[in-house]
Structure formats: C-alpha cells, structure tokens
Amino acid sequence: MDLHIASQIAQTHLTAKKRQTLVAMLGVTFGIAMFITMISFMQGVNQFLEDSALDASPHIRLYNEVNTQRPSLIEQLNPGRFNVVYHQKPKDEQSRIKNGLTIAERIEREPGVLGVSPQVATQVFYNNGPIQLSGTISGVDIDRENRLYKLYTRLKSGSLNALKTNPDGLIMGTVLARKLNVRVGDKVTVTTPKGTTRVLRVVGTFGFGVGTVDNTRSYGNLSTVQEMLQRDPSYITDIHIKMIDPLQALPFGQKLRATYGYYTEDWATANTAILAGEKIRNMLTYVVSITLLVVAGFGIYNIMNMTVINKIKDIAILKATGFDARDIIAIFLLQAVFIGFTGGLMGLGIGFGISYLLSITPFDAGDFLSIKTFPVIFAAKYYVMGLLFGVITTILAGYFPARKAAQVDPVAILRG
Amino acid sequence: MPPVLSAHHLNKYFYDPTKFQVLKDITFEVQAGDFMAIVGKSGCGKSTLLYLLSTMDTAYDGEIEMAGTKLTGRSQDFLARFRNEHLGFVFQFHFLLPEFSALQNVMLPGLKLGKYPEKEVEERAMEKLRLIGMADFARKPASKLSGGQQQRVAIARALINDPTIIMGDEPTGNLDRANGDNVFSIFRDLARKGQTIIAVTHDPDFAAGTDRVIEMSDGMIIASYENPVQ
Numbered sequence: 001m002d003l004h005i006a007s008q009i010a011q012t013h014l015t016a017k018k019r020q021t022l023v024a025m026l027g028v029t030f031g032i033a034m035f036i037t038m039i040s041f042m043q044g045v046n047q048f049l050e051d052s053a054l055d056a057s058p059h060i061r062l063y064n065e066v067n068t069q070r071p072s073l074i075e076q077l078n079p080g081r082f083n084v085v086y087h088q089k090p091k092d093e094q095s096r097i098k099n100g101l102t103i104a105e106r107i108e109r110e111p112g113v114l115g116v117s118p119q120v121a122t123q124v125f126y127n128n129g130p131i132q133l134s135g136t137i138s139g140v141d142i143d144r145e146n147r148l149y150k151l152y153t154r155l156k157s158g159s160l161n162a163l164k165t166n167p168d169g170l171i172m173g174t175v176l177a178r179k180l181n182v183r184v185g186d187k188v189t190v191t192t193p194k195g196t197t198r199v200l201r202v203v204g205t206f207g208f209g210v211g212t213v214d215n216t217r218s219y220g221n222l223s224t225v226q227e228m229l230q231r232d233p234s235y236i237t238d239i240h241i242k243m244i245d246p247l248q249a250l251p252f253g254q255k256l257r258a259t260y261g262y263y264t265e266d267w268a269t270a271n272t273a274i275l276a277g278e279k280i281r282n283m284l285t286y287v288v289s290i291t292l293l294v295v296a297g298f299g300i301y302n303i304m305n306m307t308v309i310n311k312i313k314d315i316a317i318l319k320a321t322g323f324d325a326r327d328i329i330a331i332f333l334l335q336a337v338f339i340g341f342t343g344g345l346m347g348l349g350i351g352f353g354i355s356y357l358l359s360i361t362p363f364d365a366g367d368f369l370s371i372k373t374f375p376v377i378f379a380a381k382y383y384v385m386g387l388l389f390g391v392i393t394t395i396l397a398g399y400f401p402a403r404k405a406a407q408v409d410p411v412a413i414l415r416g
Numbered sequence: 417m418p419p420v421l422s423a424h425h426l427n428k429y430f431y432d433p434t435k436f437q438v439l440k441d442i443t444f445e446v447q448a449g450d451f452m453a454i455v456g457k458s459g460c461g462k463s464t465l466l467y468l469l470s471t472m473d474t475a476y477d478g479e480i481e482m483a484g485t486k487l488t489g490r491s492q493d494f495l496a497r498f499r500n501e502h503l504g505f506v507f508q509f510h511f512l513l514p515e516f517s518a519l520q521n522v523m524l525p526g527l528k529l530g531k532y533p534e535k536e537v538e539e540r541a542m543e544k545l546r547l548i549g550m551a552d553f554a555r556k557p558a559s560k561l562s563g564g565q566q567q568r569v570a571i572a573r574a575l576i577n578d579p580t581i582i583m584g585d586e587p588t589g590n591l592d593r594a595n596g597d598n599v600f601s602i603f604r605d606l607a608r609k610g611q612t613i614i615a616v617t618h619d620p621d622f623a624a625g626t627d628r629v630i631e632m633s634d635g636m637i638i639a640s641y642e643n644p645v646q
C-alpha cells in the first residue's frame with residue numbers, strides 16, 4: 001500500500017467535487033463547534049456554581065446535633081414490653097461544642113488545613129419597624145472568617161474592620177438588608193430564640209451570590225452573639241474548616257468525627273444538588289454533541305457512498321492496473337479523514353469563536369450572582385477531545401463505503 | 417523455451433439468466449515475444465477469455481500460468497501485484513480516470529509499482545505518450561479527450577511498467593486507419609523486443625499482420641494457425 005499515491009487520488013476526488021466535500025465538512029464543523037461551545041459553557045457553569053457554593057460554604061462543618069432520638073427511661077428499664085410514653089421531651093442538651101475554642105486551635109494545626117473559624121450560629125428575627133424577617137446570625141472572629149471566605153471580596157458596602165471596633169456591629173447579607181430596607185449605619189433589632197433582644201447597627205453588607213446565604217445570614221461579633229444567647233465566652237456551636245485541597249475534606253471530616261465525637265458535614269454532602277446538576281449538564285453536553293456528530297457521520301457516510309458509486313469505474317480501472325484492496329480502502333478512507341479533520345478544525349475555530357463571544361456577552365444575573373458575563377471555560381483538552389471525536393466519527397463513517405469500494409468486482413464494471 | 421502463458425482446459429459458465437457455458441475447454445500456449453490475435457464472431461467469448469487471462473475474473477475451471485507463475489487459486493492481493501508488474505491492458509471501452517490528466521493516467525500504475533522514483537516515472541510516461549503520438553495532450557484532463565485519444569492514452573498506460581504481456585480487447589477499435597496502423601506497428605515493435613501481445617480483433621488486416629491467430633466460435637477454439645512471416 002502506498003499512501004502517497006492513495007492520498008494523491010483521494011485529493012483529486014475531493015477537489016473534483018468541491019461542493020459535496022464542503023457540505024460533508026460543514027456537517028462535522030457544526031457538530032464539533034456545538035460540542036466545543038456546549039462543553040465550554042456547561043463546564044463554565046458547573047465551575048461557577050461549584051465555586052460560588054464552595055466559596056460560601058465550609059469544606060467541613062463540625063457541630064453538635066441537638067434533639068437526637070433517645071429511648072425513654074421505661075424503655076431502657078423494661079425493654080421489649082408494651083411501653084407507651086406520650087409527649088416525651090428531648091433531653092435539654094446544648095448545641096455547644098465542649099472546648100470548642102481548644103478544638104478549633106488543634107484542628108488549625110493539622111496539616112492540610114487552610115483555616116478554622118469557631119463560631120456561634122443561631123436563628124434570629126430581624127426587625128426594622130414593621131418588617132420582621134427570620135434569618136441567622138453568626139458570631140465570628142471576623143479575621144478568621146475572612147481568611148476562610150475572603151469576605152473582603154464579598155463586601156458590597158461598609159468595611160470588615162468596623163465590626164472589630166463596634167461590638168454592636170452587624171455585617172448583613174445584601175438581599176436581607178434590602179428586604180429589611182436598611183443600609184450601612186442603620187439599626188436593626190435582633191431577637192434570639194431565647195427571647196433576648198438587642199439593637200445592632202449595620203456596618204457592612206456582603207453578597208456571596210448564593211441565595212440561601214445572602215438572604216438570611218449576618219455576621220456579628222462572637223462575644224456579642226454569645227451575650228445575646230446568655231452564654232459564656234467559651235460557647236461555640238459550629239467550627240467551620242477550609243482545607244487546602246477540597247477533596248481532602250471527606251476523609252478529614254471522618255477523622256474529625258471519630259476524634260471529637262461531633263457531627264461533621266462536608267461540602268460534597270451539603271451541595272449534593274449542585275453536584276447532581278453538574279452530572280446532568282455533563283450528560284446533556286455529551287448527548288447533544290454525540291447526536292450532532294452521529295448526524296454528521298451519517299452525512300459523511302452518505303456522501304462517501306455516493307462517491308464510491310460515482311467512482312466505481314475508477315475503482316475498477318485502479319484494480320485492473322494493479323491496485324489492491326488496501327489501496328482502495330486507503331483512497332476512500334483518506335477522503336473521509338480529510339473531511340473529518342478539516343471539518344473538525346473549522347469546528348474548533350468556530351466553537352472557540354462562539355465560546356469567546358459568549359464569554360464577553362453581558363449577563364445580568366441580578367445581585368444574586370457575582371458574574372457580569374456568561375461563565376465559559378477555555379481548556380485545551382476540550383479541543384483535543386472535539387477533534388478526536390470528529391476524526392473517529394468520520395473514520396467510522398468512511399470505513400464502510402471504503403470497504404464496499406474495495407470489494408468492487410472490476411470485471412463486472414469493465415465488461416461494459 | 418517454456419511458454420510465457422499457458423491456459424489449460426478453461427471452462428467458464430454464466431448462470432444469469434440461465435446456466436450457459438461461455439468457454440469450452442480452452443487450451444493454448446503463447447511463447448514470449450509472440451504477437452497473437454484472437455478472432456471470432458461477436459459473442460463467441462473472446463472478451464470473457466481475455467478477462468480470465470487478465471486474472472481479474474477468477475471464477476473459472478482449469479488452470480492459467482503466466483511468466484512461470486501459476487495464477488489459478490491465488491489471492492486477490494497477489495493477483496493485483498502480478499497484474500501491476502506483468503500485465504498491461506487496453507480495454508474494449510478505453511477506460512481512463514476522467515479527473516486525471518493523460519500523463520497522470522499513464523503514471524499511476526508506474527507509481528503503484530514503485531520501481532522508479534516519481535520523476536523517472538513521469539519521464540517514462542512522457543516517453544510512452546510520445547510513442548503513441550499523444551505527448552501534446554499529456555496535461556489535458558482525460559475527460560477532455562476524444563474516444564480515440566483516450567484509447568491511445570490507455571495503450572500508453574498499458575506499456576508503462578514494461579509488462580511481460582500486453583492484452584488488448586479491440587485496441588484499435590476506436591482508431592482511424594492512420595492511428596490504428598501506428599498502434600499496430602508499435603505492437604509489432606514491442607513483440608520484436610520480447611514483449612508478448614495478445615489482442616482480440618475484428619480487423620482482418622490487423623489479424624493478418626500478427627504472428628499467430630486463434631479463431632473462436634461458440635466458446636471453443638476452432639482454429640489456430642501461424643501467419644506467414646512477412
């Protein structure tokens with residue numbers, strides 16, 4: 001088999017019917033361009049959602065779950081009998097993490113830990129005149145919290161330092177602030193489940209671009225929130241932990257649970273919905289792209305079949321003058337590969353163009369999301385994958401017509 | 417000297433529309449350097465016999481040997497290589513690749529053989545075209561040539577690899593008197609230099625000028641005779 005002659009013949013066949021070649025190529029181009037655009041965009045969305053969810057949530061949250069099931073006393077003493085206890089109250093247990101601050105310091109020294117923020121979180125009501133909204137308040141050491149969540153980048157107004165100088169300061173989620181109709185400098189009445197009330201002053205607003213956070217959460221000083229809950233300065237309900245590598249969060253969380261005996265929740269569990277959405281978008285990308293490529297493949301199959309039928313005399317002559325089956329397969333397969341490769345390259349170019357346009361298209365997501373344009377990821381591996389898909393599709397689509405060509409009986413054609 | 421071609425008891429049947437024997441116990445030998453004509457009425461099986469000899473049609477009984485190689489029962493790839501190296505054809509209906517120039521058409525079997533570099537194959541192809549009087553049309557696409565011109569290019573193509581045997585199915589059928597005579601004298605010349613020519617012909621003058629004539633009728637050889645040396 002001589003690839004040089006085969007490619008020369010293939011080239012002549014292709015240029016002899018430019019329009020057909022172009023149509024076949026455009027099929028591949030369209031499929032690949034679509035693939036590149038979809039995967040770049042979908043992965044961009046995935047990344048964006050994952051990032052914003054991860055940014056706003058700890059990699060691991062260590063907490064104490066109150067109100068766990070416990071058997072009644074009579075059940076313990078008299079097991080397996082007909083015991084009925086009506087209206088059993090849960091044990092009065094505090095959601096405190098014992099020695100929370102010490103634990104936090106110890107965790108902070110573990111390798112692979114980026115930062116630890118011990119805090120007191122509680123449900124509260126925010127009142128401003130007639131407006132009453134429920135939400136949460138987290139009493140934090142703002143420097144540590146900042147280290148975990150880069151709060152300074154999330155700040156929409158006010159400053160973080162103001163919280164340190166003002167014990168009654170409050171940094172509030174933007175959406176919550178808007179609903180309460182308060183701005184930096186305004187006062188809000190905060191009521192805790194204990195019934196205590198305290199007037200706090202808004203010194204800043206922040207937005208993570210995650211509704212459940214911006215809508216409900218405020219940050220206060222750790223000591224202030226402890227006071228509001230009438231607790232001592234060692235009272236800690238949550239320890240938020242960020243890892244250097246988010247994937248380490250799962251094993252590390254299990255280790256912490258075993259060591260300290262408290263509940264842990266890692267980001268993957270907390271964000272199952274986002275991860276499921278990611279899987280669905282990935283699936284969608286591949287299904288749509290593969291469908292388009294299959295359609296393009298059938299286009300090439302048809303065109304190559306037509307070419308073989310049109311060139312049946314050429315095939316007979318080539319075989320008569322000594323070209324063997326492999327030469328004939330090479331001639332037609334090369335045409336398909338050329339169509340696939342060129343069409344694929346054009347597809348990559350167009351796909352890149354569309355992705356680029358998308359990435360600079362303004363996208364008004366409201367104050368919820370912290371993006372100005374559509375999220376798009378440019379990664380070389382998508383382009384390699386796209387070209388590979390294109391070439392594989394065309395080889396498959398070209399192989400069967402090529403094999404048919406190789407099986408042509410020259411005598412039947414030349415007899416006339 | 418062993419014959420360059422020998423055919424033993426060739427029988428061939430067509431089954432479409434009904435079973436029908438086209439070739440009946442054909443046996444003959446050809447010596448190297450022979451210029452042989454096959455004659456007979458239309459439909460007597462001359463073309464069919466030639467396709468058997470060309471190794472393209474392998475559905476027959478009997479045995480064919482050429483250039484010291486037994487060809488019956490060989491693989492398609494082996495036969496393709498053998499054709500490329502040892503056989504040159506001129507088909508009855510002058511077949512060229514329409515999108516290629518006359519020169520490229522002549523070059524292709526030479527490039528496939530790979531015995532000479534491309535440049536040399538091109539020179540040799542030009543030489544063959546010159547021989548056949550088609551050098552002026554070398555760069556023209558085959559589709560732009562007349563029937564007679566195409567047939568002459570096909571003859572040049574048959575010569576490109578200096579084949580052991582050249583086979584033609586009415587190789588002068590589409591040519592005017594002058595060109596027909598030219599092709600005839602080229603064949604004569606090649607035979608004198610040792611190549612073997614087997615040509616099916618309807619032209620009594622052409623047949624009379626060859627060394628040997630095989631006459632067929634109804635799929636059988638009914639006569640085989642040597643022409644007197646001119």
Ligand SMILES: Nc1ncnc2c1ncn2[C@@H]1O[C@H](COP(=O)(O)OP(=O)(O)O)[C@@H](O)[C@H]1O
Nearest residue numbers: 430432433438457458459460461462463464465
């Ligand atoms: N493919 C075929 N199927 C059936 N019969 C055929 C086929 N090709 C040729 N024939 C018949 O075989 C006989 C010989 O044909 P052919 O060899 O072409 O004759 P010639 O070349 O001597 O004119 C004719 O009767 C023809 O009709």
Ligand SMILES: [Mg+2]
Nearest residue numbers: 462463508585
């Ligand atoms: Mg005939």
